[in-house]
Amino acid sequence: MSNDLPIRKIIHVDMDAFYASVEQMDNPELKGKAIAVGGGGKRGVVSAASYEARKFGVKSAMAGRLAAKLCPELIFVRPHFERYTEISKKIRKIFYDYTDLVEPLSLDEAYLDVTKNKKGNPSASLIAKEIRERILDEVGLTASAGISINKFIAKVASDYNKPNGQKTVNPEEVLEFLEQLDIRKFYGVGKVTAEKMYQKGIFTGMDLKQKSLEYLDENFGKSGRYYYYIVRGIHNSEVKPHRTRKSLAAERTFSENLSSEVFMLEKLERIAEEISRRLLKSKVAGKTLTLKIKYSDFTLQTRSKTLPYYISDKDVILETAKGLLYQEKLNNSVRLLGISMSNLNTEKKKKPEVKKSVSVQLRFEF
Template sequence: MDAFYASVEQLDHPEWRGKPLVVGGNAARGVVAAASYEARKFGIHSAMSSVLAARKCPHLIFARHRFDRYKELSSQIREIFYEYTDLVEPLSLDEAFLDVTENKKGLKSAILIARQIREKIKEKTGLNASAGVSYNKFLAKIASDLNKPNGQAVILPEEAEDFLEKLPIGKFFGIGKVTAEKMQSLGIHNGQDLKEFSLQFLTKKFGKSGLHYFNIVRGIHLSEVQPNRIRKSLSAENTFEKDLISLDEMEENLYPIFEEVIRRIEKSGIKGRTISLKLKYADFTLQTRSKTLEQYADTDQIWQVSLELLHQEEIPKPVRLLGLGLSNLNITEEQVHFGEQLKIPFHNK
């Protein structure tokens, strides 16, 4: 989806359409969760501090996030996916991989399928989507960003290596800012540069990821579309308008977060043994405190352990964010049924 959270807010608030808008934070504090394309023209992007965003664009509109609304629309979009294939691997509320090699419509063209899905999303939700089409997940993801917003692109097997050789290293899906900087320090600025280094060299410099980098620049990515991903944790958190100073304030503000975690537990049926408390201080430093129980925790235990972790040691600084998480969940691979991955035959013309 294109600028999903921001686009939903502009959809529901016509007076905000065509104007620079961000979701999350306010002009005084917080962090940008999503930025409209109008805001991006000012150099504003997600994860930027709201203060800096407001400085870049004084007339910027700040919208509070409404995750229930985003989830509602995400569900509608996912229903459209399932009209075409059951091999859907959600990455987030606004993004997913689809294997359409064999599809419910019997269509031979993945390009046509992508176009139909985008048209149906627009018709059903009023939102724009972009799509990437290729023979593996890595290339499809890169293609999905080529013609944003409201566009699509295809990378064919015979085009892949030439395309990747010219691609700047920072545009490779899965290569973040830190890794890109490390590669650039080694003289790797694009795919062609990356291709010149041996597997042995890349493994020495990047560990297990070296094999991944060696393969992807050659268009090789064997990761299957996984219709069921195993959840590793469940959590909720909140960033506060004003920093919390006293333990009483922290307890009072921790309880609604606890209630949200319990709501998600009840909805999902998940249980866990490890309770974690996340603290982000006013200076943006992070601390996590955890406790693992011998048995799966019930509601009362989760709250009691949360309080225990809060009081475990002195809180040294004002707190701007509190979070609670549950891990060591009662989910195993044996409990999840994975669809059979479909093989993709390519024929020479």
């Protein structure tokens, strides 16, 4: 990369099928079997699937009924989030032995900046290997890792040799790695965007790189600029030890479809109570409330309102959500309701990021 860009050594650690692996570790009878965490019951949704289940096409966010159809031998396990949190804390403690620059993304993955680390080890690859070995020895679970010059490439690389593997993309390998990468592997390119790119003849990083900034802006909106820079290895976001929470959400899927707003009020009150509890626990408040409605035909609708003041009180949240519920007639019977609070009082205005050109010349120990 060009010498005026900050050169970092970033590791992205991603636990392998975390929830399912914890359940298999705690219950030896489940080892080697196809299991799904959550997903039980008529309306259940899979939270996580073991690798044995993934071979049959079972994956997270899939309806339990479909998962069972794909894998008749599938075992549904009730989630134990307190246990997952406990294990996650043990794993993070290992991370902090190497650096204080740890940015957790969830219970099962995090970025580590080891450019300067507590071990004085110049090799990020060796640090990642040691961390993975310690997680296995001290916790009993396997992890995968990606190592490179920025967060984007490290995250993409961590999925390369899963499970229980790692991939290093050295500075001089970055552009070739991105050019050969299937567009579906780019973090931030979802299923819908990938299909749109396919229709426009964009199948790999190389294809994406051929498109001008103007073309990407015109066809992909605000995301176009992001795609333009990441395919050139430019992603200057730092590892942030204290990530600013941007939203809080809670939702409920009902055992039976609800056809009238009257039947939804009790459910909405419980969701509002849960959101309020989380806001107060996190010591934050929000201005924008979004009501999420999923209909029986699985179509999704959101209705939002931004207030002139921050709120965290359950009654205010409930009244605002009720107003949105009655805002317009429902399209169908409802299977899920959710409330999210955003525009929180923790958010700071970002300074515009200065982009710089890239040329791959630099070599240093990775």
